[in-house]
Amino acid sequence: MKTKILIAAGIIVLLVASIAIFIASGAGGGMGGEDEALPEDPRGLYGFGRLGEFTTRDLDDNSVSESILGEKKLTFINYWATWCEPCRDELPDFQALYDKYGDDVTFLTIIDDGVANEVAAQLADEYLPFATNVIPTENLLAVITSGYVPTSIIVDNGGNLISEQIIGALGPGYAEHLDAALDIVNYYEEHSREAE
Numbered sequence: 001m002k003t004k005i006l007i008a009a010g011i012i013v014l015l016v017a018s019i020a021i022f023i024a025s026g027a028g029g030g031m032g033g034e035d036e037a038l039p040e041d042p043r044g045l046y047g048f049g050r051l052g053e054f055t056t057r058d059l060d061d062n063s064v065s066e067s068i069l070g071e072k073k074l075t076f077i078n079y080w081a082t083w084c085e086p087c088r089d090e091l092p093d094f095q096a097l098y099d100k101y102g103d104d105v106t107f108l109t110i111i112d113d114g115v116a117n118e119v120a121a122q123l124a125d126e127y128l129p130f131a132t133n134v135i136p137t138e139n140l141l142a143v144i145t146s147g148y149v150p151t152s153i154i155v156d157n158g159g160n161l162i163s164e165q166i167i168g169a170l171g172p173g174y175a176e177h178l179d180a181a182l183d184i185v186n187y188y189e190e191h192s193r194e195a196e
Helices: 002-024 066-070 085-090 093-101 118-127 171-195
Strands: 055-057 063-065 074-080 105-111 132-134 151-156
Touching: 063 066, 066 105, 074 093, 074 171, 093 105, 093 171, 105 118, 151 171
Parallel strands: 074 105, 105 132
Antiparallel strands: 055 063, 074 151
């Protein structure tokens, strides 16, 4: 009985301390009574890493660099392979995602076996004509550490990862991740303008 009371008291103390720290840090959405202060670099809040500089080639042998990330608010990057059945199965779903998010999101696919692969070129032409379809490079794959295909990441226009890697084929389920990422970017854009 004493052990249960001690455990319950310990949990209560931890809970109260956690709430106090949460409020004192201002993480409670201004619950501490002070105005929310936007950090100097809000991108640092993501905490998921950053896609560094890269140069690669698309399937038409055009040069593609990290500058593509700055074209829109977000870039959705999907790493896939022609030999991966779940990857191929979800390709038709990307058109609906592009239709919904194309104004705000650049679509970039990294095709693991895309070098001189006619199947990759055919699938990209058929299902991903709106996307930039590239071959992998070491720098480009540095942030895709899962070792699985498909793996997707969402980055802002500065190359900052918005969330953890998305492992597995989600098809239309990527919409939830894109909505959340757009909410984050829009929040920081709005609060950055207010802070100026």
